[in-house]
Amino acid sequence: MAVIALGFPRTTVDIDATVWVTLDDLDALVGRLERAGIEPRIGGAIDFANANRVLLMKHCDSRVPIDISLAVLPFEEEAIAHHRVIDVGGLRTAIPRVDDLLVYKLVASRPQDLRDVRSCYCGTSIPCGSPNSPISTTLPRCPGWGICSAFTSRERGSPTSPPCPGS
Numbered sequence: 769m770a771v772i773a774l775g776f777p778r779t780t781v782d783i784d785a786t787v788w789v790t791l792d793d794l795d796a797l798v799g800r801l802e803r804a805g806i807e808p809r810i811g812g813a814i815d816f817a818n819a820n821r822v823l824l825m826k827h828c829d830s831r832v833p834i835d836i837s838l839a840v841l842p843f844e845e846e847a848i849a850h851h852r853v854i855d856v857g858g859l860r861t862a863i864p865r866v867d868d869l870l871v872y873k874l875v876a877s878r879p880q881d882l883r884d885v886r887s888c889y890c891g892t893s894i895p896c897g898s899p900n901s902p903i904s905t906t907l908p909r910c911p912g913w914g915i916c917s918a919f920t921s922r923e924r925g926s927p928t929s930p931p932c933p934g935s
Contacts, residue, residue, distance in 0.1 A: 770863040782833040786864075786872075788848055789838055791818055801825060809833060843871065 789797050794814050801807070809824040810816060817823040823836040839848060847868035853860050864872065873881040 770869050782835060783827075784835050784837070786837040786839050786844060786848065788845060791838070794818070794823070794838075798823070798825075805829060806834060843868075847871075 787797070794817055798808065798814060805828045806825050807828055808814075809826045813824055817838060821838045821840060823838065825834040825836060826832060827834060837844075839845060847864050848862075850865055850868065851862040852865065853862055855861070863869070870885065873885050
């Protein structure tokens with residue numbers, strides 16, 4: 769939804785969210801979600817979340833899948849703290865900053881995430897190159913880093929930088 773909120777229309781079939789919660793509080797989180805009409809998508813969802821840091825849920829009425837990442841890294845804590853709130857159909861919704869969303873997309877590096885990177889970030893002026901940017905401090909170890917590194921070369925105006933993937 770954050771990609772769509774940034775003005776890049778596309779279809780989506782799920783909801784991705786990140787929450788700062790301790791593993792000890794997972795049962796309470798699942799209880800609150802169930803009271804709100806959101807239930808586990810798999811048996812053993814809490815055990816799966818403990819092992820994989822993602823809680824697989826679904827909205828009961830619509831059956832829309834909801835993946836809730838359990839934040840643990842300082843980057844994630846900062847991303848949550850610096851969110852912005854938008855209105856989506858009368859519902860106040862928190863979304864990450866553009867550069868934080870880029871980090872999330874490149875860390876996941878799923879095909880749709882990489883398409884989102886291409887459509888949202890190539891040719892823009894996101895401040896990827898600053899030394900303290902989440903992008904420059906987190907991403908060199910990520911599977912999708914080649915895309916971001918091509919992008920940041922273009923941002924810096926390198927005459928020999930390769931074109932953004934997919935362009």
